[in-house]
Amino acid sequence: MFNTIEYTVTAIVCLISAVVIQRIFSKEKLRGADVKAIQGIMWFGLAIFVWGLGALVNLIMVVALQWSPTNKVLIYFGVLISLANSLCIMLSLPSIEHPKKPGIIVRLVERFSAREFVSLFCGVLGMITFVFIAASYGNPEISNNFIWLIDIPISILVAISLLYELNKAFVGRQMKFMYLPTFALFVLIVIAVSHRMIPQDRVLQFIDQEFWRTLGSITAISFKFLFILLFSILLYSWKFLSEKEQQQSLTQNLEVQKAKLVRDNEQLKLANESHLDTIKRLKNDLKTIKATSKIELSERQKEVLGYLAHFGNHKSYTEIAQEMHISTDGLQTHIHQIKKMLNISGAGGKEQLIAFAKANSFLKYTSLKDNT
Template sequence: MYVTLEHYVTAIVCLITAFVIQRIYYKEKVKNQSSISINGIKWFGLAIFLWGFGALINIILVELVEIKPTHKAVIYLGVFISLANSLSILLSLPSIEHQKERNIVVRLVQRFSEKEFTILFSGVLLMIAFVFIATSYNNSGISNNFIWLIDIPISLIVAFALLNELNKAFANRNMKFMVFPCFILFVLIVIAVTHRMIPQDKALEFIDQGFWSLFGVITGLSFKFLFILLFSILLYSWKFLSEKELQQTELEMLTKEKEELLSRQEKLVLANESHLDTISSLQKRLKESDLKISSLVESTKIELSDRQKEVLGNLGVCGTIKSYTEIAEEMNISLDGFQTHIYQIKKVLKISGAGGKEQLIAFAKANQLLKYASIQNVDND
């Protein structure tokens, strides 16, 4: 009686809850929320649906088809539903958002895609299940509780991973008071698993059958309802956190955009100053060019004597490799006379200061005065 009541309550509550959760999933999916977060809603909803679906199938088999609850087919179905439920919960764990390090179970799930992990999980458990089922069929003396040994280790691992992730998620949301309900959920799961594992005939040696059945029903319903409650709180806090994070993200984007605009403004100011410096430099160079042009124009108006042209021509031909003394000797004039010509030419060309010789050579070459040179066959480096 108690077991049947548990199945009816589980089927009604879990199927309705699963329907509501799936509606929330599709609604959030339309909003283009984070795929990881909405996948968590999908897998949590599927886990709750499997509880309701398993309870409904059990009701059909036991109440309508009139198969005994202790029949191996009913037990196998219960184990299969429980394993599928564990798989759904495992796939939902990576979506529980927090900033702390993931536990080893979640890290293992994250190493694979959902499809790959499902295939791996199913393949390993099918091999184990085959051994258990074959053993139970070949040995009629083995209790049906032996079949639940397939599910018990998985259920305990999932319960521990779920407890760990829920505690971290609620702590991240400043909801540390939820640690106690999470721990109670873990304890209830352990009790429910232990209740399945202990053969009923062994338990009845110590306690009343009615109490044993009622204890199992209360434990089974309690951990399912607490699971749904914690998930609902987690979903609400996720929704609230998402909206808060959305506002925070928008604020960060606006702040970042403001910083970029200020940076661009600074760059434009620097670029403008650089352009002003460039313009000033170009204007300065333009003035220098104008002065040089004016100087060259003036130089074209300068009239030099034939002797001065000869001096400049000889200077342009060999001035870079010969001294004034050597050039004067080649021209058969005295050094004083040669320097007098140089002095007069500098005065006419308005050349003064250091580098006068180089300026005279450059002037001679620029104004084609090398043709007046009287010194021939001299290599000009």
């Protein structure tokens, strides 16, 4: 009776939960979430599905085909289901994110790809399982508790690793109150494992048979339910943190874009001010040009500018004066007057006079042979 209830409830709850979890995984994958971050959802879903599948097969065999729950074939199948569940849970552990150093099981799993770890796990435990089956199948003296010894060390190891990773994850998400249910899950797993390991004939010397069976069924159902509940809370908190991190990332991106726009705006202002200065200078130059175009120079001043246009780049004022057969002081006087009329000052005055003379073709006012 208790076995039927256990198989029925486990099959219904686990299979429905597995379908829901796989749909969540598929939606997150289509949404473009990081595959490594959501891989654990898939493996947790498969672990729950394996439980549901095992319970469904046991329900069919025990209720429909009237097999005994202690049938060795069902025990072998139960061991394989438990090992498969442990494998899926171990593969899901690396996806439980927390700031602390991961446990040894997680570090071991991360050293291999999923395919390599599955091959290694199945290869090693497959050989051990074969030896157990070969030794116990035709031997009525070997109890079912001996067969479960294949799975018990793995189940205990997975329970400890799950306890460690879940507690670190909940602490990292400011959920220390989850210590108690996480520890309760560990205790229930240990009780369920002990129920398989301790021979029933020895237990019945101290505990009523009906109570022992009830304890086994309740424990088996309870730790599966608690496992699904804890995973759902973990998934919800991961989803909440993921959305919060996305919002923070979006805010940071907007802040970066805002800072960039502020810098660009400042650069545009500086460039605009520079352009305004250039325009202002050009306007002043234009005014100067217009003013100089109205200046009336004497013939002698035009001649001086012509000689300056011809010799100015490679001769001094003294040498130019010699070319014009006038004194240096006389040339300097003309230069000073011309600069004053053109409003030219500063160290580059000579170059400005040369440019002005060439621009206005004053070379034609000289007596040079090449003054054309």
